[in-house]
Amino acid sequence: MGISTLRSYRGAQIFEAVGLAKDFIDDYFTGTASRINGIGVAEVAREAEMRYKRAYAPAPGVPHLLDAGGQYHFRLGEEKHLWTPETITKLQFATRNNDMKMYKEYAKYINEQAEHLCTLRGLFKFKKAAQPVPIEEVEPASEIMKHFVTGAMSFGSISKEAHETIAIAMNRIGGMSNSGEGGEDPERYIRLPNGDSKCSAVKQIASGRFGVTSEYLASARELQIKIAQGAKPGEGGQLPGHKVDKFVAKVRHSTPGVTLISPPPHHDIYSIEDLAQLIYDLKCSNTDARISVKLVSEVGVGTVAAGVSKGHADMVLISGHDGGTGASPLTSIKHAGLPWELGLAETQQTLVLNYLRDRIRVQADGQMKTGRDIVIGALLGAEEFGFGTTTLVVLGCVMMRKCHSNTCPVGVATQDPELRKRFAGQPEHLINFFRMIAEEAREIMAELGIRKFDDLVGRSDLLEMNKAIDFWKARNLDFSAVFKRPDNPNLPVRRTKAQDHGIDKAYDTVNILPKVQDAIENKKKVTLELPIHNVDRTVGTITSYHVAKKYGNAGLPEDTLTIKFKGSAGQSFGAFLSHGMTFELEGESNDYLGKGLSGGKIIVRPPVNASYNPSENIIVGNVLLYGATDGKIFIYGRAGERFAIRNSGVTAVVEGLGDHGCE
Amino acid sequence: MGNPKGFLEVGRKNPGYRPAEERVKDYNEVETHLSEADLKKQASRCMDCGIPFCHGCGCPVSNVIPEWNDLVYKGFWKEALDILRSTNNFPEFTGRICPALCEASCTVGLNGDAVTIRQIELEIIEKGYKEGYIKPEPPAVRTGKRIAVIGSGPAGLAAADQLNKSGHSVTVFERDLNVGGLLRYGIPDFKLDKKVVQRRVDLMVAEGVTFETGVDVGTDLSAKYLTNRFDAICITTGAKAPRDLKTAGRELEGVHFAMEFLWQQNCRVCGQVFEGENITAKGKKVLVIGGGDTGSDCVGTSNRHGAKAVTQIEIMPEPPETRHPGTPWPLWPYQKRTSSSHKEGCTRMWNIATKSIEGENGKVKRVNAIKVEWELGPTGAPLKMKEIPGSEFVIEADLVLLAMGFTGPEQGGIISQLGLELDQRSNVKVNADWMTSKPGVFAAGDVASGASLVVRAIAAGRKMAENVDKYLGNNK
Ligand SMILES: Cc1cc2nc3c(=O)[nH]c(=O)nc-3n(C[C@H](O)[C@H](O)[C@H](O)COP(=O)(O)OP(=O)(O)OC[C@H]3O[C@@H](n4cnc5c(N)ncnc54)[C@H](O)[C@@H]3O)c2cc1C
Ligand code: SF4
Numbered sequence A: 001m002g003i004s005t006l007r008s009y010r011g012a013q014i015f016e017a018v019g020l021a022k023d024f025i026d027d028y029f030t031g032t033a034s035r036i037n038g039i040g041v042a043e044v045a046r047e048a049e050m051r052y053k054r055a056y057a058p059a060p061g062v063p064h065l066l067d068a069g070g071q072y073h074f075r076l077g078e079e080k081h082l083w084t085p086e087t088i089t090k091l092q093f094a095t096r097n098n099d100m101k102m103y104k105e106y107a108k109y110i111n112e113q114a115e116h117l118c119t120l121r122g123l124f125k126f127k128k129a130a131q132p133v134p135i136e137e138v139e140p141a142s143e144i145m146k147h148f149v150t151g152a153m154s155f156g157s158i159s160k161e162a163h164e165t166i167a168i169a170m171n172r173i174g175g176m177s178n179s180g181e182g183g184e185d186p187e188r189y190i191r192l193p194n195g196d197s198k199c200s201a202v203k204q205i206a207s208g209r210f211g212v213t214s215e216y217l218a219s220a221r222e223l224q225i226k227i228a229q230g231a232k233p234g235e236g237g238q239l240p241g242h243k244v245d246k247f248v249a250k251v252r253h254s255t256p257g258v259t260l261i262s263p264p265p266h267h268d269i270y271s272i273e274d275l276a277q278l279i280y281d282l283k284c285s286n287t288d289a290r291i292s293v294k295l296v297s298e299v300g301v302g303t304v305a306a307g308v309s310k311g312h313a314d315m316v317l318i319s320g321h322d323g324g325t326g327a328s329p330l331t332s333i334k335h336a337g338l339p340w341e342l343g344l345a346e347t348q349q350t351l352v353l354n355y356l357r358d359r360i361r362v363q364a365d366g367q368m369k370t371g372r373d374i375v376i377g378a379l380l381g382a383e384e385f386g387f388g389t390t391t392l393v394v395l396g397c398v399m400m401r402k403c404h405s406n407t408c409p410v411g412v413a414t415q416d417p418e419l420r421k422r423f424a425g426q427p428e429h430l431i432n433f434f435r436m437i438a439e440e441a442r443e444i445m446a447e448l449g450i451r452k453f454d455d456l457v458g459r460s461d462l463l464e465m466n467k468a469i470d471f472w473k474a475r476n477l478d479f480s481a482v483f484k485r486p487d488n489p490n491l492p493v494r495r496t497k498a499q500d501h502g503i504d505k506a507y508d509t510v511n512i513l514p515k516v517q518d519a520i521e522n523k524k525k526v527t528l529e530l531p532i533h534n535v536d537r538t539v540g541t542i543t544s545y546h547v548a549k550k551y552g553n554a555g556l557p558e559d560t561l562t563i564k565f566k567g568s569a570g571q572s573f574g575a576f577l578s579h580g581m582t583f584e585l586e587g588e589s590n591d592y593l594g595k596g597l598s599g600g601k602i603i604v605r606p607p608v609n610a611s612y613n614p615s616e617n618i619i620v621g622n623v624l625l626y627g628a629t630d631g632k633i634f635i636y637g638r639a640g641e642r643f644a645i646r647n648s649g650v651t652a653v654v655e656g657l658g659d660h661g662c663e
Numbered sequence B: 001m002g003n004p005k006g007f008l009e010v011g012r013k014n015p016g017y018r019p020a021e022e023r024v025k026d027y028n029e030v031e032t033h034l035s036e037a038d039l040k041k042q043a044s045r046c047m048d049c050g051i052p053f054c055h056g057c058g059c060p061v062s063n064v065i066p067e068w069n070d071l072v073y074k075g076f077w078k079e080a081l082d083i084l085r086s087t088n089n090f091p092e093f094t095g096r097i098c099p100a101l102c103e104a105s106c107t108v109g110l111n112g113d114a115v116t117i118r119q120i121e122l123e124i125i126e127k128g129y130k131e132g133y134i135k136p137e138p139p140a141v142r143t144g145k146r147i148a149v150i151g152s153g154p155a156g157l158a159a160a161d162q163l164n165k166s167g168h169s170v171t172v173f174e175r176d177l178n179v180g181g182l183l184r185y186g187i188p189d190f191k192l193d194k195k196v197v198q199r200r201v202d203l204m205v206a207e208g209v210t211f212e213t214g215v216d217v218g219t220d221l222s223a224k225y226l227t228n229r230f231d232a233i234c235i236t237t238g239a240k241a242p243r244d245l246k247t248a249g250r251e252l253e254g255v256h257f258a259m260e261f262l263w264q265q266n267c268r269v270c271g272q273v274f275e276g277e278n279i280t281a282k283g284k285k286v287l288v289i290g291g292g293d294t295g296s297d298c299v300g301t302s303n304r305h306g307a308k309a310v311t312q313i314e315i316m317p318e319p320p321e322t323r324h325p326g327t328p329w330p331l332w333p334y335q336k337r338t339s340s341s342h343k344e345g346c347t348r349m350w351n352i353a354t355k356s357i358e359g360e361n362g363k364v365k366r367v368n369a370i371k372v373e374w375e376l377g378p379t380g381a382p383l384k385m386k387e388i389p390g391s392e393f394v395i396e397a398d399l400v401l402l403a404m405g406f407t408g409p410e411q412g413g414i415i416s417q418l419g420l421e422l423d424q425r426s427n428v429k430v431n432a433d434w435m436t437s438k439p440g441v442f443a444a445g446d447v448a449s450g451a452s453l454v455v456r457a458i459a460a461g462r463k464m465a466e467n468v469d470k471y472l473g474n475n476k
């Protein structure tokens, strides 16, 4: 949503109803989206009456107490949750002891929700296949495990120990772990003697841009733009000051003890074109990484996903509402976000219908817990699956819901050194978990008669509603819109080809890289003079990638590579520029100059023959230096709006600013 | 949760026991109480878990522990009491003698010492009595339905209490002369003062429950009599059949079941006269066979009688001092338990099997024992036993108490008169609605589960009562 002020909610119709009948919506919530039909006035009345009866017929003898409710804190006999003492205990036991039998008990409770309906997929059922296949013919678990990633849980919100354990496990199985938005200690990019790697394969770029340096970007296999988080769409994030210790602060390039806020919007994304620009910037910052965009399941997400695919992202993530709840505001845990089933189905349908599906992968996350979950995800259109909370539970989380107070007693979500010592999770536990999930998925695949995981993708025709679950409020649900497949069977339903990012035609590739090998390889001083035009976007970033890959944030010695440009620079000039690179621009520049500057130096001055007074005129665009971490910038003239937001280390000299400078 | 860091800043404090030299001279409760200030501090150690394992996994009656912990910390004792009473009919019993399953699964205990939940529970209810919050609350209306509860142990009492509060007219039949089942005749006074039991019974009488004691249903009253006069029958007769030692010398004078010994002492303490030979440990060398809680109660009682020496032997291996890895948190830990009675003086031995008992002039003099070895399973659980050849030895004893557990309900009597189906372990079989094979006849507690715990009996009694209530059409 990206709504920042209360007023924006008024009349915006951003709410979606889940499980309300169409006529009911038309009568009382006209215009609100509601996709799976459901209850009407009669059921609402019945429920109100039930409550009334209970209130006036108190239990025998005992003091007349209000129900505890059990919404946020588990209470027996109250609100149903899938995480219960029993499921947590079983899952932890199963994964610690590699005990498939115990895993099955756990999975049974999660999968068979007749007695405790908690999810939409709890109401789904696989159709009986005409031709099951023997399980031996199904792809091995090791292949299926490559479809798994872990959720974006930032270092800072979770402990170093937990974060690194997850990375090691995922690197071992060929899956991917996610840095979250907290930066990453460069120490972790160095492989351990035993061959393990603590490097997070996915590096996230969120609105706070904490610790997003050229080295951080260069170390990734995937760069993920976090538009929003499933559990709290539109809310941004907050890391309370008491969790920001010295080390967290160092990695995030911030000050210990100071609360860190990630604002709801990205300051460099105001439109889908801006998003495409950021995708391009990031692709340039690491041409070997794929670029993904994390969206939230909500009505209309399909349209956004189509834009993301057109904007050349390699993967789009549809994040469900019940992901990552521990530190989210209480109101959001219960009342924001939607099940991934809905958003995923919409995304798949929109992408397929618009011929956009074949060039982008789709991922889903949000309380993925079992093999059944991922098979359903695949049938609805996802190739990849993210595990957040479940990962933490495997590593010892007991759902204390104390993530925000730094007192996590099992050392998972805390920075307290004493509590961190209690962390008992091991990579093996996670690997066991993922293997068991994959094995469970294989069993289902065998029953469905499908040998390769890829062949599950988009086969929503294999799903139906489980009519045997006779819960009075579920009777009128209708999932046909969710299970719908485009009529044309020839449309590709999964990714089959790569996006064209246009890297070989990029300014750096053509004009800079061939001439600066000596500078990059041998640290020899090189000076170039080049013309530039406003269609030349993200100039210098690919070159910076090569520097960062080799030298990290330290880059090259000062002024090793100096390029003197003349003309009008396009967007993102000098984005993520590495140390040792100096860009002198005579002319003017568009938006995002020096975005994420990482040690480089940028000088902008008007053309010598300019007839205007630079101190009164804007010569560089908006959103300069957003999330910059290091470097220097000198502008002989004024800058536009939102100058140097979330700057954490750059020295800038400028003649004047528009609104919101240096926020 | 008053103090998010309570569990890090405050250590666990146990109230402890009166000094051993002092306490063995009387039958008063051995455990002391924490001060109110200490209790509040202890309550602050609770983390108010998102998933409170104490409540959702440990405590059989599902006490809503985090809520009363918080209220106690803030000094709202009455409110804490209300919440406690909503799940547990008799916190004054469990607060004293519950092994505190909750604490074994308390999240603080995962990496440290659990919250002192049992102590807090006890003080909430005791304060309730002291402040006069607990007073008879007879139901406002009577349904006119009549219910017979057979057996007045914790299961029967909990069921009677619940059903009475629902407005039914409840009569509890008890074979013994006093009410309470094992609460009164099994568990010694030094763990649970009988005045505490009586205080609750008096309250229930004032609320309208009828107790008929000294009535052995099946002998003094027929099943038919009851089925004709009552709308529902609850069987809560316990699992009192003791496991016997089938060995030479079993018939010698001075060899008794633990329950005979404990029953007599409980009669003495509350002034109840009984017939038959007086079993005393005074001046004797006592051997307790069986290393469990009943055995431990025999140890404590023997020391109070003035035994010369007390030895307790157990056939199983000695459990580890701390939680065995085979029973990780939040499971009930397999570990060695040392009771206050053990600390009063006794020799404990493990891996000992009894070969025979010998005596002189018909009186027991010694027990021939042998050391055994166990083959352990993968989780460390003992699987198979074998005697170690040549390890025979003799234990001198002139009182032998058999505390080897219970095999199940006493057979015959009311159970066979009603023709109730039994399960493989010879417990009375009940369905998901706690009904036996005979419509209108329900069962709960040890009689249905086999020998267990007071708190489980209370939990079962409550659940059975709920189903009886439904059966009688009081379905809300
Ligand atoms: C020595 C000992 C110590 C124990 N210590 C503890 C402890 O510290 N903590 C703990 O939690 N648990 C303890 N237990 C276990 C606990 O006491 C029992 O699990 C619990 O009392 C069972 O409750 P109940 O109501 O099912 O049966 P009981 O308490 O056994 O009550 C059954 C009652 O039914 C009566 N009865 C039986 N047949 C008839 C009949 N035909 N007519 C009328 N009345 C009948 C019996 O006389 C008895 O009073 C101990 C047990 C023993 C033996
Ligand atoms: S009844 Fe027992 S298990 Fe339940 S709270 Fe009290 S001490 Fe704990």
Ligand code: SF4
Pocket (backbone or CB within 6 Å): B045, B046, B047, B048, B049, B051, B052, B053, B054, B055, B065, B066, B069, B105, B106, B107, B108, B115, B117
């Ligand atoms: S498990 Fe322990 S810390 Fe958690 S709510 Fe229960 S008593 Fe408190």
